[in-house]
Amino acid sequence: MKEGRVLGTPAPRVEGEEKVSGLAKYAADKILPGMLWVKALRSPISHGRIKRVDTAKAEACAGVKAVVTGRDVKGSKIGKKIIDMPILADGVVRFIGEKVAAVAADSEEIAEQALDLIEVEYEELEPVSDALEALKPSAPILHPELPSYGGLLYEIKEPSNVFVHLAWKKGDIEAGFRQSDRVIENTFRTSMAHQGYIEPHAFLVKVNDDGGAEIWASTKSPYALRGQVGAALKVPPTKLVVHPCYIGGDFGGKGDANDIALCYVLSKKSGRPVKMLVDYNEEFMAGNPRHAAVITIRTGVKKTGEIVSHHIRFVFDSGAYGSYRPQGFLVGAHESVGPYKIAHALIEEDYVYTNKVPCGYMRAPGHAQGVFATESQMDLVARELGMDPAEFRRRNFMHDGDDSPLGHMISHVKVEETLRKALEVSGYHRPKPKNVGRGIAVAQWVSKGGESYAFVKVDGDGSVTLSSAVMEVGPGAHTIMQQIVAEELKIPFKHVRVEPLDTSKVIMDTGVRGSSSTRVHGSAAYEAAKNAKEQILKAASELIEAPPEQLILHPGGVSHARAEKKISFGDIVRAKGGPIIAEGHYNNMMEGPESSTVTQVAEVAVDSETGEVSVRQLTTAHNTGAVLNPLGHQGQIDGGVIMGMGYGKMEELRVDETGRVVTANFGDYKIPSIGDIPVLKTAVMESNTGSGPYGSMSIGETAIMPTAAAIANAVYDAVGVRIKSLPVTAEKVLEALKSR
Numbered sequence: 001m002k003e004g005r006v007l008g009t010p011a012p013r014v015e016g017e018e019k020v021s022g023l024a025k026y027a028a029d030k031i032l033p034g035m036l037w038v039k040a041l042r043s044p045i046s047h048g049r050i051k052r053v054d055t056a057k058a059e060a061c062a063g064v065k066a067v068v069t070g071r072d073v074k075g076s077k078i079g080k081k082i083i084d085m086p087i088l089a090d091g092v093v094r095f096i097g098e099k100v101a102a103v104a105a106d107s108e109e110i111a112e113q114a115l116d117l118i119e120v121e122y123e124e125l126e127p128v129s130d131a132l133e134a135l136k137p138s139a140p141i142l143h144p145e146l147p148s149y150g151g152l153l154y155e156i157k158e159p160s161n162v163f164v165h166l167a168w169k170k171g172d173i174e175a176g177f178r179q180s181d182r183v184i185e186n187t188f189r190t191s192m193a194h195q196g197y198i199e200p201h202a203f204l205v206k207v208n209d210d211g212g213a214e215i216w217a218s219t220k221s222p223y224a225l226r227g228q229v230g231a232a233l234k235v236p237p238t239k240l241v242v243h244p245c246y247i248g249g250d251f252g253g254k255g256d257a258n259d260i261a262l263c264y265v266l267s268k269k270s271g272r273p274v275k276m277l278v279d280y281n282e283e284f285m286a287g288n289p290r291h292a293a294v295i296t297i298r299t300g301v302k303k304t305g306e307i308v309s310h311h312i313r314f315v316f317d318s319g320a321y322g323s324y325r326p327q328g329f330l331v332g333a334h335e336s337v338g339p340y341k342i343a344h345a346l347i348e349e350d351y352v353y354t355n356k357v358p359c360g361y362m363r364a365p366g367h368a369q370g371v372f373a374t375e376s377q378m379d380l381v382a383r384e385l386g387m388d389p390a391e392f393r394r395r396n397f398m399h400d401g402d403d404s405p406l407g408h409m410i411s412h413v414k415v416e417e418t419l420r421k422a423l424e425v426s427g428y429h430r431p432k433p434k435n436v437g438r439g440i441a442v443a444q445w446v447s448k449g450g451e452s453y454a455f456v457k458v459d460g461d462g463s464v465t466l467s468s469a470v471m472e473v474g475p476g477a478h479t480i481m482q483q484i485v486a487e488e489l490k491i492p493f494k495h496v497r498v499e500p501l502d503t504s505k506v507i508m509d510t511g512v513r514g515s516s517s518t519r520v521h522g523s524a525a526y527e528a529a530k531n532a533k534e535q536i537l538k539a540a541s542e543l544i545e546a547p548p549e550q551l552i553l554h555p556g557g558v559s560h561a562r563a564e565k566k567i568s569f570g571d572i573v574r575a576k577g578g579p580i581i582a583e584g585h586y587n588n589m590m591e592g593p594e595s596s597t598v599t600q601v602a603e604v605a606v607d608s609e610t611g612e613v614s615v616r617q618l619t620t621a622h623n624t625g626a627v628l629n630p631l632g633h634q635g636q637i638d639g640g641v642i643m644g645m646g647y648g649k650m651e652e653l654r655v656d657e658t659g660r661v662v663t664a665n666f667g668d669y670k671i672p673s674i675g676d677i678p679v680l681k682t683a684v685m686e687s688n689t690g691s692g693p694y695g696s697m698s699i700g701e702t703a704i705m706p707t708a709a710a711i712a713n714a715v716y717d718a719v720g721v722r723i724k725s726l727p728v729t730a731e732k733v734l735e736a737l738k739s740r
Contacts, residue, residue: 176309199248324360336370439713528584625690644707
């Protein structure tokens with residue numbers, strides 16, 4: 001850890017006072033003169049043709065200023081990567097909740113009333129409600145026009161419900177199975193899960209006379225937003241100005257722009273600014289939750305416990321569209337094979353259309369599903385061999401410089417150290433009561449890249465301002481950037497003012513994503529601060545008449561030790577005749593090469609009469625980089641662990657046989673509350689080898705990845721039943737106990 005007065009100390013959030021006082025401005029808080037309110041009419045059926053839409057009565061309603069249907073935006077599709085989602089249903093509806101029409105009116109009440117006046121006639125079609133059923137040749141093709149879609153990952157000549165098939169391999173998988181003493185196969189299932197952010201989506205759009213627009217939105221990716229909306233509506237992205245707003249939680253769910261495109265159309269048609277607030281019933285029924293998956297794993301092993309061959313096949317239920325994935329696939333699935341040294345590996349992924357809510361990204365996309373399956377499989381294989389699960393894993397771990405199961409060299413991977421520490425801190429080997437079990441799971445995260453700009457300005461009064469277009473979505477990106485600037489300029493971090501910028505002021509920013517905030521945005525701030533420091537020392541050297549290398553920064557100024565001369569930042573800037581402005585730019589899209597590793601141990605108690613699973617303790621041990629803000633770092637770990645526990649134990653976005661989401665409120669969709677939180681134990685081992693500033697490394701996603709598997713493994717250890725589907729509920733455990 002770099003020594004300093006700022007970094008390495010617990011720093012409160014730069015925006016904390018604004019948020020707790022209610023002064024922080026979110027998209028829902030923004031109001032413009034003459035603003036209209038938007039409401040959307042959504043499909044009540046999961047699959048069907050739209051035979052007729054009559055909006056005459058709605059248009060005649062007092063206070064209604066604009067009504068649009070699919071006819072108004074015919075042919076316009078939108079997507080992050082794969083462009084397959086119409087702005088409004090274009091002749092066909094593909095899930096319950098799809099937008100069919102929209103109204104802009106003087107009030108929300110009038111807009112709601114107008115929706116009831118729109119008449120829609122449907123011809124129902126056979127729905128496809130299951131991803132495995134969608135794979136069958138007899139299944140209806142949900143997107144006959146698939147080959148014409150933009151953004152496909154490869155050329156598709158014949159339409160199919162499988163619209164993405166990917167494979168990663170190393171070695172010869174079948175040869176590996178022939179060399180194995182045992183081949184063990186299991187199938188696992190995971191459910192859809194919602195991100196559960198506190199703030200639902202909110203948008204305000206004002207179209208200008210030149211066709212450009214001013215946009216306020218709960219989005220973490222303003223530049224991606226401009227690109228998506230611009231491409232869908234044939235508007236130059238640079239004419240779309242996205243203004244900064246605080247984001248009330250994201251976890252992967254705040255990056256789409258299709259509702260913003262709809263608001264643009266309504267604002268242009270009405271000639272007025274329009275605002276849309278998505279209520280939480282709509283969030284659940286038409287949001288972009290984590291994908292459900294069916295995951296089949298075959299593992300070939302020697303009697304000694306060596307993993308020889310490993311085959312994972314994912315079938316992801318994409319729902320009705322694939323537009324919510326920024327890469328077109330889940331970037332973590334193929335990495336979820338884990339930090340194991342395996343000679344032969346094959347990972348296959350199918351993304352399948354069904355008539356259900358479209359799915360997108362959620363914290364550790366693909367990792368969460370895959371690590372549950374992989375780490376459950378590792379326990380199953382170990383027990384088949386009669387080995388301790390911890391020892392079986394240890395024998396197969398990668399070490400520094402080893403190739404990953406997919407053939408990528410990982411220069412830094414300290415998973416064995418995290419296993420040892422987790423076993424020690426959790427008391428894994430201590431005696432335990434009847435029906436109490438302990439389960440292990442491990443994971444690794446290879447750091448992600450991106451692009452960001454930051455600016456540091458020193459004014460004549462000596463004040464320092466950090467400017468950036470990165471949105472603050474919750475993890476504390478602005479705070480860590482503030483700390484880095486303060487560290488480099490040797491001033492208290494509270495003396496650095498943070499100024500969010502709109503998209504007209506900065507060329508590019510990839511936004512908060514994939515645990516990359518410190519690496520990407522922190523590095524941009526570091527470069528800006530370093531350049532500002534150089535300018536300060538150069539200007540001071542002319543005033544003090546000493547070479548820059550003889551000068552040192554002190555809080556708020558520059559000094560020359562031997563000459564005992566001191567000069568303040570303000571004096572330097574005033575003598576220079578204008579503010580010091582420095583730019584920092586970071587652009588590295590490469591992943592890794594280092595790996596942030598985690599081992600978790602879950603301790604559970606199982607009621608053998610009811611099947612109820614109580615999580616008593618969760619221990620998480622991390623090998624990560626330099627910890628720049630211990631308060632924020634621990635917050636990311638605790639939040640990830642509890643989110644992982646919710647995914648493993650209770651969260652399930654359920655859909656009935658018609659395709660309707662039946663857990664469409666927080667009364668039915670359960671997330672952990674304060675009463676569910678067990679004893680949390682954390683051990684962090686710093687390595688200072690990360691690709692972020694000062695050797696920092698990713699932490700935001702690693703804590704969520706192994707938790708579900710650790711809980712399932714602990715349940716088996718407690719009562720001897722194996723639950724292969726998420727969540728691990730009392731009903732499933734009780735049924736398994738009775739079956740046994």
